[in-house]
Amino acid sequence: MAKGKIGGLGDYLREQRLASKLSLRQLADLAGVSNPYLSQIExxxxxxxxxxxQQIAKALRISSEQxxxxxxILDPREGLEGTTETAILGDPRLTERQKQSLLDVYTSFLAMNAGEGTARPPETPTAEAPSTERE
Incomplete structure (x- = not known):
């Protein structure tokens, strides 16, 4: 996960809020967060x-992925990347900690597979069944 982009998020939120012609208080009410908390985010x-x-995105009528x-939280890569992350982040049945744990595991698997030059785990040899013939 990229770090240090909190200010960029705040600037982006402010731009989206102003483009939607919403005051800070209006957006806070629509998103169900406190006005001071939203101000701190911005x-x-x-x-x-x-x-x-996700609540803020819904209130602004923009994609939460943006x-x-x-x-x-998400890499801006194109293609199929991001769909798994988006599914994890959007699942209301998971806690924030569970979502972060799943993302960490998923990211580590991708990194491991990229290091091996393969997109799937290597096949594991199966144990041979013992012979039923008598010698």
Missing amino acids: RGLRKPSADVL LYVQAG
Whole structure:
């Protein structure tokens, strides 16, 4: 996960809020977060959870993935990358800690596979069945 993009997220949120012609208070009400908390996010003082980003995205009527990229939660790579991360982050049945754990494991598997030059794990040899013939 990229770090140090909290300020970038705040600037992006402010731009989206102003483009939607919403005051800070209006967006906070629509997103279900407090006005001071949203202000801290916009000023780069707080890093919101994926759930809060999802609420803000819904209130702004933009894709939550855009906010995840701005927050450094998702890589902006094109193609199929991001769909697994998006599914994990968007699953309401998981806690924030569980989501982060799954993302960490997934990322480590991708890195391991990239190092091996393969996209799938190597086949494991199966044990041979013992012979039923008598010698």
